Amino acid sequence: MGRTDEGDPMAKYLLLKHYRGAPSSVNDVPMDRWTPEEIDAHVAYMQGFATRLGESGEYVDGQALAPEGAWVRSDGEGRPPVTDGPFAETKDLIAGWMVIDVDSWERAVELAGELSAAPGAGGKPIHEWLEVRPFLGAPPTVTE
Amino acid sequence: MTRRRHRAPGTGAVPGVDGARLRELIPEVIGVLVRRGADFASAEDAVQEALLKALGTWPADPPRDPKGWLVTVAWRRYLDHRRSERARSGREVAYDLQPSPGPVPAADDTLQLYALCAHPSLAPASAVALTLRAVGGLTTRQIAEAYLVPEATMAQRISRAKRRIAEVPLDRPGDLATVLRVLYLIYNEGHSGEVDLATEAIRVTRQLAAAADEPEVAGLLALMLLHHARRAARTDPAGRLVPLAEQDRSLWDTALIAEGVEILQGALARDRLGEYQAQAAIAALHDDARRFEETDWVQIVEWYDELVALTGSEVARLNRAVAVGEADGAPAGLAALAEVDPRLPRRTAAAAYLHERAGQLAEAADLYAAAARAATNLAERDHLTRRAARLRQAASG
Numbered sequence: 104m105g106r107t108d109e110g111d112p113m114a115k116y117l118l119l120k121h122y123r124g125a126p127s128s129v130n131d132v133p134m135d136r137w138t139p140e141e142i143d144a145h146v147a148y149m150q151g152f153a154t155r156l157g158e159s160g161e162y163v164d165g166q167a168l169a170p171e172g173a174w175v176r177s178d179g180e181g182r183p184p185v186t187d188g189p190f191a192e193t194k195d196l197i198a199g200w201m202v203i204d205v206d207s208w209e210r211a212v213e214l215a216g217e218l219s220a221a222p223g224a225g226g227k228p229i230h231e232w233l234e235v236r237p238f239l240g241a242p243p244t245v246t247e
Numbered sequence: 248m249t250r251r252r253h254r255a256p257g258t259g260a261v262p263g264v265d266g267a268r269l270r271e272l273i274p275e276v277i278g279v280l281v282r283r284g285a286d287f288a289s290a291e292d293a294v295q296e297a298l299l300k301a302l303g304t305w306p307a308d309p310p311r312d313p314k315g316w317l318v319t320v321a322w323r324r325y326l327d328h329r330r331s332e333r334a335r336s337g338r339e340v341a342y343d344l345q346p347s348p349g350p351v352p353a354a355d356d357t358l359q360l361y362a363l364c365a366h367p368s369l370a371p372a373s374a375v376a377l378t379l380r381a382v383g384g385l386t387t388r389q390i391a392e393a394y395l396v397p398e399a400t401m402a403q404r405i406s407r408a409k410r411r412i413a414e415v416p417l418d419r420p421g422d423l424a425t426v427l428r429v430l431y432l433i434y435n436e437g438h439s440g441e442v443d444l445a446t447e448a449i450r451v452t453r454q455l456a457a458a459a460d461e462p463e464v465a466g467l468l469a470l471m472l473l474h475h476a477r478r479a480a481r482t483d484p485a486g487r488l489v490p491l492a493e494q495d496r497s498l499w500d501t502a503l504i505a506e507g508v509e510i511l512q513g514a515l516a517r518d519r520l521g522e523y524q525a526q527a528a529i530a531a532l533h534d535d536a537r538r539f540e541e542t543d544w545v546q547i548v549e550w551y552d553e554l555v556a557l558t559g560s561e562v563a564r565l566n567r568a569v570a571v572g573e574a575d576g577a578p579a580g581l582a583a584l585a586e587v588d589p590r591l592p593r594r595t596a597a598a599a600y601l602h603e604r605a606g607q608l609a610e611a612a613d614l615y616a617a618a619a620r621a622a623t624n625l626a627e628r629d630h631l632t633r634r635a636a637r638l639r640q641a642a643s644g
Contacts, residue, residue: 113372113394160373160404163396204396206370242488242626243435244445244474244481246593247529247566 115163115204116211118218119234122170124195129230130223137224148221156203156214167199202238211235263306267450269313270384273298274454276317277381278356285325287363288409291381293328297321299386357458361451362421365429366412373408374429375436380405382454383433383447392440423459427467427523430455434471445475456510465514466524472507473530476500488630492539504534525554544574561588569597577605592621596631603638612638 134142156162173188190196201218205211215233223229273294280290297320301313310316364378376394379385385393391401434448452468480494489495511527528550536542551567554560564587572580580601587594599614615635622628 113375115395157397157400158403158407160376160396160400160407162400204372204394204400206372237623239625239628240623241436241439242624245435245470245526245530247491247533 113204113206114208114211114240115202115238116208117234117236117238118201118203118211118215119236120198120200120218120231121234122196122198125232125234128219128223128232130225130227132224134223141222141224141226144222144226149218152218152221153201156201161203161205161210161214163202163204165199165201168197170196170198208237211237261302261306263309264302269298269301269305270447270450271454272314272317273384274357274360274382275314276321278360279318280321280325282356283322286413288413289325289328290321291409293321293325295380295387296324298384302386355458357454358423359421361426361455362423363412363415365421365426366415367422367425368411368415369408371429371432373404373411374425375432376401376405377408378429378451379433379444379447383451385442385447389440389442393442393444395439423461423463426455427463431467431470431523434474445471445478449475462514462517462519463521463523465510466521466527469507469511469514470523470527470530472503472510473527473534476503476507476534482626486626487633488626490630491533496537499534504531507531507534520553520557522554522557522560525550525557529554542573544570548574561591562593564588565591565594565597569600572601572604577601581605592623593618595621596627599631599634603634608638608642612642 134145137145153162153165171189173186173190175184175186178185203211203214205214212235215235219231219233220228221231276297277287277290277294280293281287285293294317297317300320301317305313361378361382364381365374369377372394376390379390379393380387387402387405388398390405391398394401396404430448430452433444434452436444449468449471452464452471456464456468477491477494477499479500480496480498481489483489507527508531511524511531514524515528529547532543532547532550547570548567551563551570554563555567565584568580568583568587570580571583581598584594584598584601587597595614596618599611599618602608602614603611612635615631615638619628619631619635622631
């Protein structure tokens with residue numbers, strides 16, 4: 104990244120968390136093998152992270168997704184959509200996202216790093232891989 | 248973006264309330280409270296509360312003296328907050344409830360307020376938000392909508408900004424360059440919501456120009472007017488971007504162009520050139536051409552030379568290369584483009600255009616496709632994809 108552009112003081116980024124499909128995290132233990140206290144600590148960290156971003160004026164949205172679902176596509180006019188599910192074991196699977204509004208790509212990376220360090224098994228940071236994706240914004244008025 | 252396509256910019260109108268007049272009063276009322284001894288952060292909060300109350304009650308019960316009403320309500324709110332603070336800290340309540348009205352607002356106050364809101368210690372997004380609230384008189388919700396973030400997030404961004412500048416004294420001249428930069432950002436950024444920020448940016452820049460007799464302030468105002476004049480032609484009814492070369496120039500607002508040119512000429516006559524005057528001069532040369540073919544590209548290149556000399560901006564170099572392509576032919580433009588930082592997102596789009604002008608259509612199509620992938624906004628990406636498609640269709644047909 105490291106784009107050289109003038110203008111846009113603030114930009115939105117999507118921090119994307121995967122159930123499946125991301126490279127393995129450093130502390131790679133499935134959540135159902137954690138102790139209840141470790142799960143509590145993890146949830147508290149995530150909530151605290153979102154609260155801090157709200158206080159710093161950088162939080163936009165955050166949601167979690169259920170792992171189930173199906174592919175859907177149109178099958179032509181007058182016919183019901185076709186579904187294909189459950190998902191194959193190999194499908195990249197999104198677990199949830201957070202949308203942030205920050206000053207720079209560097210700040211987005213810094214925040215993703217913090218989120219990735221949420222505590223997991225043994226109370227140690229998970230160090231999971233998160234996807235960071237810039238939003239396409241609106242066009243500037245002055246381009247000449 | 249889609250929101251801009253399908254939703255005409257609004258005026259933030261509340262029935263029975265002159266929104267623009269109300270917004271104009273906000274910085275004046277903040278000034279009154281500050282002169283009565285309130286700190287800026289508390290005064291600004293109290294005035295925002297008074298503004299919200301005005302929007303709620305004025306439609307049914309308009310005041311005879313809007314400014315006096317706002318001052319009274321805001322001052323009362325300010326004192327209420329002081330009292331509850333003091334009660335919390337267990338101290339005596341002792342405060343003058345009926346202070347003498349302050350002196351008439353002076354131009355200096357306006358300038359100080361603008362400079363404080365655009366203080367260099369603030370990140371641009373914070374300066375933009377604070378300027379829109381304290382100088383522009385917008386509500387937190389309107390600003391949040393404009394930048395597509397939750398209202399609570401925008402409220403926090405503004406509170407933090409105010410805490411950050413809490414120690415800045417209000418009695419000395421600020422940095423005009425950062426003020427102009429913030430106003431330019433408000434004008435130039437894409438936005439949505441009920442308040443049209445381009446119009447608001449012009450309004451607050453007019454206010455500043457009335458208070459600060461500086462060529463660059465006039466230059467920025469002229470720049471905004473000269474671009475605003477083309478607004479109706481910039482997108483087609485389907486919301487597609489229309490490049491300058493293809494715009495229906497009969498849609499341009501000739502009154503705005505005349506005003507912008509007059510303001511610009513007044514500024515240039517003072518012989519203290521700056522980047523906004525130079526950009527406005529380029530916009531004026533485009534606005535002067537009745538047809539694209541009549542554009543005075545030689546003069547435009549000269550102004551870009553000035554702009555590059557003034558700013559060293561890579562974006563200016565990029566736009567200069569396109570202008571050189573029009574003035575001296577596409578190969579000259581491509582040679583100029585070779586000197587531009589390859590990381591600029593719009594560089595590939597400029598290369599595509601120049602190759603198209605040079606008749607190298609296959610190469611141009613590939614470059615347009617690559618430029619579309621590098622685009623940082625949806626409208627430009629769609630536009631570039633369409634150009635690639637058009638060239639490929641022409642090549643195969």
